[in-house]
Amino acid sequence: MTTPVDQRFHLAWFKSFTPHDWRSTWSGSEERDWMNGDSHVDFLQALERARFDFLMLEDSLMVSDTYAGTAEASLAQGGYAPKGDPALLASMLLSETRRIGVIATMSSTFVPPWLLARMSATIDHLSGGRFGWNCVTSSENRAAQNFGMDALPPHDERYERAHEYVDLVTQLWDSWEDGAVVMDEESNTYVDHTKVHPIHFEGRWHRSRGPLNLPRPPQGHPVICQAGGSPAGKAFAAGNADVLLSLPKGLADMKRYRDDIRDLAEKAGRDPDDIKVMYIISPILADTDDEAREIQAAMNANVEAGIKAQMVNWSATMEIDFSRFDLDRPLPDDATTNGHQSTLSTFRRFAAGRTLREAFTAYRTEAIEVVGSPATAADTLQEAMEFVGGDGFLVMGPTNRRYVHEITEGLVPELQRRGLVRTEYAGAQLRDHLREF
Numbered sequence: 001m002t003t004p005v006d007q008r009f010h011l012a013w014f015k016s017f018t019p020h021d022w023r024s025t026w027s028g029s030e031e032r033d034w035m036n037g038d039s040h041v042d043f044l045q046a047l048e049r050a051r052f053d054f055l056m057l058e059d060s061l062m063v064s065d066t067y068a069g070t071a072e073a074s075l076a077q078g079g080y081a082p083k084g085d086p087a088l089l090a091s092m093l094l095s096e097t098r099r100i101g102v103i104a105t106m107s108s109t110f111v112p113p114w115l116l117a118r119m120s121a122t123i124d125h126l127s128g129g130r131f132g133w134n135c136v137t138s139s140e141n142r143a144a145q146n147f148g149m150d151a152l153p154p155h156d157e158r159y160e161r162a163h164e165y166v167d168l169v170t171q172l173w174d175s176w177e178d179g180a181v182v183m184d185e186e187s188n189t190y191v192d193h194t195k196v197h198p199i200h201f202e203g204r205w206h207r208s209r210g211p212l213n214l215p216r217p218p219q220g221h222p223v224i225c226q227a228g229g230s231p232a233g234k235a236f237a238a239g240n241a242d243v244l245l246s247l248p249k250g251l252a253d254m255k256r257y258r259d260d261i262r263d264l265a266e267k268a269g270r271d272p273d274d275i276k277v278m279y280i281i282s283p284i285l286a287d288t289d290d291e292a293r294e295i296q297a298a299m300n301a302n303v304e305a306g307i308k309a310q311m312v313n314w315s316a317t318m319e320i321d322f323s324r325f326d327l328d329r330p331l332p333d334d335a336t337t338n339g340h341q342s343t344l345s346t347f348r349r350f351a352a353g354r355t356l357r358e359a360f361t362a363y364r365t366e367a368i369e370v371v372g373s374p375a376t377a378a379d380t381l382q383e384a385m386e387f388v389g390g391d392g393f394l395v396m397g398p399t400n401r402r403y404v405h406e407i408t409e410g411l412v413p414e415l416q417r418r419g420l421v422r423t424e425y426a427g428a429q430l431r432d433h434l435r436e437f
């Protein structure tokens with residue numbers, strides 16, 4: 001008898017702790033009240049009812065003034081700042097849910113490793129093992145200047161430092177043996193000191209004596225997430241991450257990217273099945289395919305506003321002033337970044353032979369277009385996973401309640417009926433969800 005192949009894939013959502021969708025007709029009180037966290041709680045509970053693996057909270061550590069040399073456009077847009085601390089929000093959200101995981105972004109370039117190890121271990125304890133760290137090396141000199149540096153270290157050096165950083169953080173998590181807390185009243189011993197070890201870490205970039213001052217986290221090591229796309233970024237991710245957020249476009253690229261990561265992981269001595277590659281989607285859903293196409297057309301109608309928003313956003317992450325460029329000419333060859341290099345190189349390939357206006361009009365962050373009724377959208381996702389081989393999708397879209405429910409109450413039940421996503425959590429911790437299939 002042959003065992004049926006488990007076709008299931010993973011679902012997660014990407015969000016910022018910002019007034020995310022404040023311009024939408026359907027944002028409700030979110031535009032004013034986002035800072036108290038309540039709407040995020042509702043949002044995460046909806047994702048948990050739909051049995052998502054996790055919510056990923058992005059972060060950046062600055063107010064950008066790259067676009068036209070002023071913070072005006074960036075602050076007016078309200079997309080990059082204001083922004084709250086995602087790890088603190090994660091802690092609140094996890095206390096209001098029971099099974100779903102939350103991954104928060106923290107920078108290996110700016111946060112001292114001992115602090116990061118402690119904060120993530122604390123949240124992992126508070127949540128019974130449902131926390132993850134999105135390990136980024138950060139992308140902006142403006143952020144570096146908030147931490148007393150003149151500029152960021154160069155791109156590839158940041159990944160070298162990050163390798164060492166993860167090694168150090170992992171050793172700190174392991175500095176308490178499992179079972180160090182004995183709570184033995186007879187010998188009046190809460191912690192057995194022979195099971196708690198300094199690490200005496202002496203690296204090229206980082207030093208720490210250790211040990212950490214709290215027991216090993218429930219997951220041992222909280223889940224590590226990464227989104228590197230450059231050669232240095234991919235090597236780092238393949239060696240260290242449990243889950244990858246990726247930017248490839250189209251089925252062939254998606255498959256190539258995943259195969260590449262799995263190869264690199266194997267070369268690093270890891271089981272490739274321990275790494276899940278998630279692809280970005282922004283489904284446009286409606287009762288019928290025609291209606292969904294109409295919504296898409298209406299969304300695309302305001303081209304100029306969309307281009308401006310994209311340029312302001314990328315000016316912030318890449319620290320390239322896109323306002324300098326003539327929209328009716330191609331992207332200049334000398335536009336380079338010390339920030340998101342793979343994002344720029346993907347866009348450069350896409351923009352070849354197009355004016356900037358044409359390129360920005362046609363470019364989408366999503367890996368594949370998902371437009372239609374829940375059944376059509378489910379077909380698209382199913383076919384993509386059959387072609388690529390796994391591992392799942394990261395929804396990046398407006399987080400007003402209406403859109404969230406279209407996904408969680410419309411698309412997900414359709415995927416569940418087809419046996420393509422889970423209907424119940426099998427495990428209690430975030431890594432259990434990721435390794436369930």
Ligand SMILES: Cc1cc2nc3c(=O)[nH]c(=O)nc-3n(C[C@H](O)[C@H](O)[C@H](O)COP(=O)(O)O)c2cc1C
Nearest residue numbers: 058059105136138227228229230233245340341342
């Ligand atoms: C889905 C996704 C989410 C990301 N989130 C963040 C983030 O929250 N903070 C950050 O500084 N960088 C973030 N990045 C940028 C990545 O860490 C990385 O710098 C970028 O993908 C470019 O890869 P590279 O550094 O290897 O060139 C994200 C990238 C992707 C694709």
